[in-house]
Amino acid sequence: MCCARRQQQQGLRCWVLEAADEVGGRIRTDTVGGFRLDRGFQVLLTSYPEAKTILDYDALDLKPFLPCALVCYGGQFHEVTGLWRRPFGAIRSLRSPIGSFTDKLRVASFRSGSLRGTIEDHFRDPETTSLQALQDAGFSPSMIARFFRLFLGGIFLDSDLCAFSCMLSFLVRMFSLGNACLPAEAMEAIPRQPRMGLPPGSIRLRSRVVRVGPGAVTLSTGEELSAKSVVVAVEGRMAAKLLGDTISQAGQGTTCLYFAAPRPPIAQPLLVLNGDGRGPINNLCVPTGAAPSYGPGGKSLVSVTILGTGNDPNRLLAEVCEHLGEWFGTVVQPSPRLSINDLSRPIGCGPSPGACAGSCYCGLCGHP
Numbered sequence: 001m002c003c004a005r006r007q008q009q010q011g012l013r014c015w016v017l018e019a020a021d022e023v024g025g026r027i028r029t030d031t032v033g034g035f036r037l038d039r040g041f042q043v044l045l046t047s048y049p050e051a052k053t054i055l056d057y058d059a060l061d062l063k064p065f066l067p068c069a070l071v072c073y074g075g076q077f078h079e080v081t082g083l084w085r086r087p088f089g090a091i092r093s094l095r096s097p098i099g100s101f102t103d104k105l106r107v108a109s110f111r112s113g114s115l116r117g118t119i120e121d122h123f124r125d126p127e128t129t130s131l132q133a134l135q136d137a138g139f140s141p142s143m144i145a146r147f148f149r150l151f152l153g154g155i156f157l158d159s160d161l162c163a164f165s166c167m168l169s170f171l172v173r174m175f176s177l178g179n180a181c182l183p184a185e186a187m188e189a190i191p192r193q194p195r196m197g198l199p200p201g202s203i204r205l206r207s208r209v210v211r212v213g214p215g216a217v218t219l220s221t222g223e224e225l226s227a228k229s230v231v232v233a234v235e236g237r238m239a240a241k242l243l244g245d246t247i248s249q250a251g252q253g254t255t256c257l258y259f260a261a262p263r264p265p266i267a268q269p270l271l272v273l274n275g276d277g278r279g280p281i282n283n284l285c286v287p288t289g290a291a292p293s294y295g296p297g298g299k300s301l302v303s304v305t306i307l308g309t310g311n312d313p314n315r316l317l318a319e320v321c322e323h324l325g326e327w328f329g330t331v332v333q334p335s336p337r338l339s340i341n342d343l344s345r346p347i348g349c350g351p352s353p354g355a356c357a358g359s360c361y362c363g364l365c366g367h368p
Contacts, residue, residue: 001016001023001191001194001195001198001203002050002054002194003231003233004016004198004202005194005197005198008197008198008199008202014198014202015202015203015204015225015227016198016202016203016204017204017207017208017209017217017219017225018203018204018205018206018207019206019207019208019209020205020206021205021206022188022205023191023195023203023205024188024190024191025191025233026039026040026042027039027042027187027188027190027191028187028188029186029187029188032258033260033296034295034296034299035258035260035294035295035296035299035301036185036186036287036293036294036295036301037258037301038186038187038188038287038303039256040254040256040305041154041256041283041285041303041305042187043065043180043181043182044060044062044180044181044182044183044187044190045174045175045178045179045180045181046062046178046179046181047173047174047175047176047177047178048174048178049119054193054194055190055193056193059193060183060184060185060189060190060193061183061184061185062179062181062182062183062184063181063182063183063184063269063290063291064179064180064181064269064290065179065180065181065182065269065270065271065285065290066268066269066270067083067084067175067179067180068080068081068083068270069083069147069151069270069271069272069273070266070270070271070272070273071096071098071146071147071150071272071273071275072272072273072274072275072276072327073097073098073146073275073276074097074276075276077272078096078097078098078275079096080096080098080099080147083107083147084107084111084172084175084176097142097146098142098143098146098147098275099139099140099142099143099146099147100140100142100143102138102140103139103140103143106137106138106139109137110137110172111172111176113169114169114170114172114173114176115173115176115177119170119173122166122169122170122173123166123170125165125166125169127164127165127166128164128165129161129162129163129164129165130152130156130161130162130163130164130165130167130168131144131160131161131162132165133165133168133169134148134161134168145275145277146273146275147273147275148161149161150273150274150275150282150283151271151273151283152168152171153282153307154271154273154282154283154305154307155171156252157252157253157254157307158252158307159282159307181290182287182290182291182294183291184291184293185293186291186293186294207219208220209242211242212230212232212242212243215227215228215229215230216230217230235251236248236249236250236251237249237251253308253309253310254305254306254307254308254309255305255306255307255308255309255311255316256303256304256305256306257303257304257306257316257317257320258301258302258303258304259301259302259304259324259332260295260299260300260301260302261286261299261300261301261302261331261332262298262299262300262331263300263331264286264288264289264300265286265300265302265324265327265328265331265332266286266289267289268289269285269286269289269290270285270289271283271284271285272284272285272327279319279320279322279323279326280306280311280316280319280320280323281304281305281306281320281323281324282305282306282307283305284302284303284304284305285302285303286300286301286302286303287301287303288300288301302324302332304320304324306320
């Protein structure tokens, strides 16, 4: 949509062909029982350069998380304070087993390095993996295992931290310069803004493209549309289907479960990380702690992230509930009124394969 808006500003006429029932791609939100459920835990970093040029932050009414985390290790929660925003502020948690004093000093040095030069400079640096970059920076194995693998793993969706080191540098820079926020009306408020900048009729919903040729596309209905240029903006598997096997199909997956709670299991709007490495949960947060509009009055929404996909849903739910019980007792439990299918299927997902009209990523309905 942003690409289309740029073209419209240059005087070109464009169509946006959207396979789903609404725009936004993965930035979608479902409403269930008065709760706003983003499709996977997501935040907006206010320092993203492109976002600052495109989005009206005031209109989004952004609600920030605190720039710190709770790490569960050894049966206790340990606060890691201001690691990117105020690395020396973390010294007050010196007795915490999450990194040594030397690790805190290295965080400050690593942060300073990410802020030097331009973003483009860092993307021209020699490449290695994020894990190798952290090891080269001298971080201790315990700091990497108890913080970086969890925090960065939840962003890269990969606890092995194989993402390029330039992405690590970029993220450290972004977390150092801005806040991680939720829009008051949930993440789906973000794609609404570029959509509003397009002329009426520019977006065609439920228009699935099945073939791309030179200057033309064919829809699932058989309709063919011609244009001087075609921009393909889809995930790897579908890009390879449309453009050929030279396109990489590789990707990372994550599973997100939501729970309603009578009260927040943690008092502040921050991220909880599983430093023990036991159990399925990688990270957890309470969206209503940052943005109360994510839930009905008096109730808390708990978001749980598990890295990877393809888990047996009933077994996964049981393991996650056991894990939550170890952390918070009975505060966070699934509702007995909901079956596992109810918990796993977003709004709009039908009971049979393909019935979700292409808007679902649950993995249970047969839609990719």
